[in-house]
Amino acid sequence: MTSKQEIFTYVFVRNKSDREFLGSIITMYDKNSRWSNVLMRALVLVGGLFLRPRKNTVKCFFWGDKYHEVILGMDKSEICVVGGPKQLRFCVLNGIKFVPCMSYWAKLKKGMLGELNQSDFEDDGKELCDVLGGLAVDGAALVVDNDSLPMQRLLIHSARMAGIKSYCIQHGLFQKSSPHYLLDGAYSDGVFVYDDIQRAVFLEAGIQFSKLHVSGFYKRAYTPSRSLTLGFQGRKICFLGQPWYKYGGEVSAKYLELVSRLIAGLEKLGVVCVYKPHPWEIGAPYLKDINHLFFNGMEAAIEEFDVFFSMTSTALIECGRSGRVSIQVYDDCFKCDNFSELGYCYTLRSDNLLKVEVLEKILTSEPVAVAMGGGGDFLENFRAVIYGVK
Structure with a gap:
């Protein structure tokens, strides 16, 4: 059983070098908890009733809608977004299945303040496990934007108890010179990384090679209608x-x-x-x-x-x-x-x-031709991993 300390390890360790970091995350979770009051949770729960997936139908859960291009590129009958009111709106507009997950912000804030008991943590983890496990098919996956912050770690922990593998999609460039604990991959089962250069950074940080999937950049390049100005x-x-x-x-x-x-x-x-x-x-x-x-x-x-x-x-x-x-x-x-x-x-x-x-x-320089080495088409690579082709 994962202990509550593992859920909060990252924020505590990072706060030793970035003294304002823990406070900023507590503030964010406090804001989210105020949006997650009983009335709002009830409204989202009722609003999401018609979008709730049937049992044993979900192949891939997404925490939030950050990777909307990826979500919209998947088979809608096999995916489900987990989140709050913003994600509910996204799902309504796009006809995607939805499961609310709003009641944990306040408890996780207490955890960062040292006020959460192990029994509270275990109850929350079991509750999420039952929800995700009841909706998932065999070999299902959970996709998160990082495996560092408490909410994402609680989701990963709950998914793991339900036999669901968890994956991060790399959300930013990581540096060779940065402390190794800053990188994703320490807690999740896999990471979709931009290119071979970034994979080398992860490997140097001690992330297992088998966890790393070189997949390219998760967003398609935007093509502006206006040409680059000369001079x-x-x-x-x-x-x-x-x-x-x-x-x-x-x-x-x-x-x-x-x-x-x-x-x-x-x-x-x-x-x-x-x-x-x-x-x-x-x-x-x-x-x-x-x-x-x-x-x-x-x-x-x-x-x-x-x-x-x-x-x-x-x-x-x-x-x-x-x-x-x-x-x-x-x-x-x-x-x-x-x-x-x-x-x-x-x-x-x-x-x-x-x-x-x-x-x-x-x-006056010309643009650098950015090549995400070895990545190819992200969605194709993503599907291949999620559906076990490679």
Whole structure:
């Protein structure tokens, strides 16, 4: 039997180096628990009654709707989304089976505060096990976005008790220089990784080779209707934000310093840099001090802008695959790899942010042809694993 400590190990270990991390996850779970009050749970339960799958019909469960392209590419009669009101809406609109899972946020928050008993944890795990196990066919799978956070680990634990294998779809670039505990794969049964380069990072972190399935990028490249602008003065520039402020300390201050320096350097060239906040940055106190903000989605951003800067954002790959110029801002303060050496995008070192000649040269660059080595078509590779072809 998995102990409650294993469910919370990641957040406790990570908090030793990222002092604000545990607090940010507790805040998120508290917010989710308020959305999961008795009235809301009742409404979602009633709303989802007509979408509940029949017993022993589900081949693949998806936690949330993050990987909507993958979900919509599967046989709807064999899949089921697990989640809350947002996922219920997605399922109603797309005719997909749905199972509510909203009552655990408050208990998991208590677990992070040290207030959850082992018996409470075992009851929740058994309850989820019975739900998933009763709906699953033999050889069913559960897909989650990570195997680190408590909610995902509780789901994986419950699925495992029901004989259901669990898989992560890689949700972001992992770094060779990052602590090994940051990577997925330690708790789930398998991980769909982007390419051979990322698989090597997982292997170096001690993840078993048999767990790793090189499958390409999970989203198709977006094709913008507008061609890339020629000449840097006509190109529109966007910085893809990341929520480093949530971790506090040196890394938070350094991030804001580098963003300010880049904006100042581009202003010397007469170029405006628009900042697109990460969803986890909404409400961040420093946004009020940034003059130009963009809140629409990634596809809208790719249509609007020609050149994208960021620190370690995987969205740089999305932009590059869509024919835009992607540039990593590299600084030793951040434990990251040099993306240009991996063939993912250009890299601009932080000591060049105010050098006009360097900025002008990189702004006139052509897009990097991003090849997710060995991946091929994600959906084809995904189905092959889930249905046991390979």
